[in-house]
Amino acid sequence: AQTVTQSQPEMSVQEAETVTLSCTYDTSESDYYLFWYKQPPSRQMILVIRQEAYKQQNATENRFSVNFQKAAKSFSLKISDSQLGDAAMYFCAGSGAGSYQLTFGKGTKLSVIP
C-alpha cells in the first residue's frame, strides 16, 4: 500500500522563475515508481516526469526535474523558467512494481504570474 502527500494546496511563481512543488510518500514495497502529472482545466492528466525508485539519478525532462530523496521518502518537482502554460494542477503519484494502480496526492494548484 502507498500513501502520497502533497502539503501545498496552492503555489504561485513569476514567469521565467523557478518553483519547487513538494511531495512525500510512504510505501511498504521495495521497488516502486513515482510520477508527476499535470492536469490543466481541460481535465486531461499529462505525464510530466517518471522516476524509478531503484535509480539513484534524478529524472529530468527539459525544464522539469525531480529531487528524489529515497531515505526521506521525498519526491519534489522543480520547474525552471516557468511559462504561462505551466499553470495547472500538479499531482504526485506512485505505484508499486507489482501493483499497477496509481496512488495520487491531493494536488497542488500552480499559478504563473506574467
Added chain:
Amino acid sequence: GAGVSQTPSNKVTEKGKYVELRCDPISGHTALYWYRQSLGQGPEFLIYFQGTGAADDSGLPNDRFFAVRPEGSVSTLKIQRTERGDSAVYLCASSLNLGDTQYFGPGTRLTVL
C-alpha cells in the same frame, strides 16, 4: 496517433438511474485503468484490465459499479442505481503493458441530481 478517448464528455442523470461510461484506449495498449476524481481530490483507483480480464477490481466502491472489456480494447464502466455521491470525473487510462506509463483520457464528468 489518437490518444485515449472517453464518451460522453459530460453526463447528467437522476438518482437511481443506470449509466454507462465508455473508454477507447490507445491502439495496441493491452492494459486499461479506471479512476474516479472527486472535486478537489486526486484520482482514486477503481479497476484495471490486462487484456479482457479484470486484473484488479479492489478499488470499486460497491457492487453497483461494474466494468467490462469484452474484446480487450474498448471498456465500459457501468453504474447501477446511481447516487448523488457518485458525482465525479471518471478518468480512463491505458498503457502498452501493465507497469508501463499510463496515458489518460479527458474524463467523463458525471453529475447525479
